[in-house]
Amino acid sequence: MSTFHLVEANADQEKAIGWVHRFSQLISIEIHGEDQAGSLESTRLASTDASTRLNGIVLALPGPAPAGGPVGRFGLPHAPEDLDDVWGVTTFQLPLKDNLHLIDNAFVQVRADRRRLGVGTAMVSHLRRAAELHGRNTVVMWSDHRPGAEVSDWVDAPQGTGRVPRDPATRFALSQGFQLAQVERQSRLFLPVDLELLAALSAEARAAAEPGYRLVSWSGPTPTEYLDAVAAANHAISADAPNGEIDWEPEQWDAARVQEADERLARSGTAFHTLALSDSGEPAGLTTIFVERGEPNHGYQFNTVVLGRHRGHRLGLWLKTTNLAAVVAAHPELPHLDTWNADENGYMLAINVAMGFRVWSIGGGWQRVLA
Numbered sequence: 001m002s003t004f005h006l007v008e009a010n011a012d013q014e015k016a017i018g019w020v021h022r023f024s025q026l027i028s029i030e031i032h033g034e035d036q037a038g039s040l041e042s043t044r045l046a047s048t049d050a051s052t053r054l055n056g057i058v059l060a061l062p063g064p065a066p067a068g069g070p071v072g073r074f075g076l077p078h079a080p081e082d083l084d085d086v087w088g089v090t091t092f093q094l095p096l097k098d099n100l101h102l103i104d105n106a107f108v109q110v111r112a113d114r115r116r117l118g119v120g121t122a123m124v125s126h127l128r129r130a131a132e133l134h135g136r137n138t139v140v141m142w143s144d145h146r147p148g149a150e151v152s153d154w155v156d157a158p159q160g161t162g163r164v165p166r167d168p169a170t171r172f173a174l175s176q177g178f179q180l181a182q183v184e185r186q187s188r189l190f191l192p193v194d195l196e197l198l199a200a201l202s203a204e205a206r207a208a209a210e211p212g213y214r215l216v217s218w219s220g221p222t223p224t225e226y227l228d229a230v231a232a233a234n235h236a237i238s239a240d241a242p243n244g245e246i247d248w249e250p251e252q253w254d255a256a257r258v259q260e261a262d263e264r265l266a267r268s269g270t271a272f273h274t275l276a277l278s279d280s281g282e283p284a285g286l287t288t289i290f291v292e293r294g295e296p297n298h299g300y301q302f303n304t305v306v307l308g309r310h311r312g313h314r315l316g317l318w319l320k321t322t323n324l325a326a327v328v329a330a331h332p333e334l335p336h337l338d339t340w341n342a343d344e345n346g347y348m349l350a351i352n353v354a355m356g357f358r359v360w361s362i363g364g365g366w367q368r369v370l371a
């Protein structure tokens with residue numbers, strides 16, 4: 001039977017979150033040959049609303065839609081508590097403080113034995129409906145690909161040299177009227193890192209940056225005295241990082257938003273930050289590594305930024321090598337670190353390559369502007 005219907009769930013529905021997590025595991029194993037889902041807790045947090053965004057979870061269930069009944073905030077019936085068979089999962093976000101035109105970060109995932117039945121198409125139709133209901137006019141959706149895919153046909157990024165294979169995910173996105181707006185590269189650094197190389201890179205960068213700059217590092221919540229500096233750096237990350245043709249606007253950050261982000265991260269792991277300050281105390285750069293609680297732990301190199309007028313002093317390399325040294329000292333058991341960068345971000349990629357990061361997978365950022 002190929003009848004199915006869509007429902008929406010909340011992050012506090014235990015079984016629904018279990019399915020979101022299960023689908024991330026299944027799809028990452030299918031594409032990458034390994035489970036990249038991280039912990040159940042991180043999946044729950046990624047789907048939990050915040051003052052900065054609403055999170056949507058849409059599930060495809062077998063059988064016809066229930067008649068009547070309450071409808072959720074994205075226009076679909078509520079998911080039942082008991083979920084024993086799920087055909088597809090889509091997650092997405094509606095930013096609330098900035099980027100009010102977007103349905104952002106959509107991931108459409110359909111179970112392998114339920115594909116080519118129109119589930120993915122129904123999910124995208126629903127994203128369009130959710131956009132209409134919430135006054136959004138642009139949908140940004142992501143796909144994952146193997147870098148060495150055995151295909152001869154590729155779709156080129158609109159900027160830089162990135163490309164994605166014309167595989168099922170790409171064919172699906174194109175069939176739904178999306179355009180490739182950016183290609184991201186996932187890079188991995190296997191640990192333990194070569195400590196001598198790390199120290200040599202750090203010393204070289206430090207020699208170029210001193211005496212005009214100093215670094216401060218901490219793990220966990222941001223000390224009060226640095227909240228404004230971190231807010232300024234986070235704004236700069238969103239304003240300055242290359243976006244390809246994705247229509248992201250700069251994010252609005254203040255001290256309260258930094259504290260809220262810190263609190264969320266603390267619920268599923270530990271964030272390690274290193275901040276660069278100029279000799280006059282101005283924020284000059286920031287980098288963050290997040291180590292998820294779990295077995296085995298997953299580590300992620302999050303964003304790194306050097307603010308415009310402080311560039312050209314090797315601060316990027318100094319920040320990253322210093323922060324990494326703090327992480328490996330605190331977490332000697334960590335097997336590897338993953339990071340994602342715009343494929344057109346040559347400067348950041350060069351730093352990563354020098355530190356030993358290697359390409360692991362590629363991501364397609366797809367955008368559809370609604371009429």
Ligand SMILES: CC(C)(COP(=O)(O)OP(=O)(O)OC[C@H]1O[C@@H](n2cnc3c(N)ncnc32)[C@H](O)[C@@H]1OP(=O)(O)O)[C@@H](O)C(=O)NCCC(=O)NCCS
Pocket residue numbers: 027107108109110111114115116117118119120121122141142143144167168169170171172173175
């Ligand atoms: C990509 C994915 C979501 C498609 O889901 P689906 O339910 O099979 O999609 P649909 O049945 O609605 O297919 C819609 C159209 O997409 C294209 N398409 C989908 N899968 C395809 C494939 N394997 N080969 C060629 N075209 C394909 C076709 O044009 C298809 O229309 P058709 O069946 O009438 O020819 C699903 O394969 C999946 O979950 N893949 C892994 C996760 C993923 O890559 N998600 C990112 C999507 S951008």
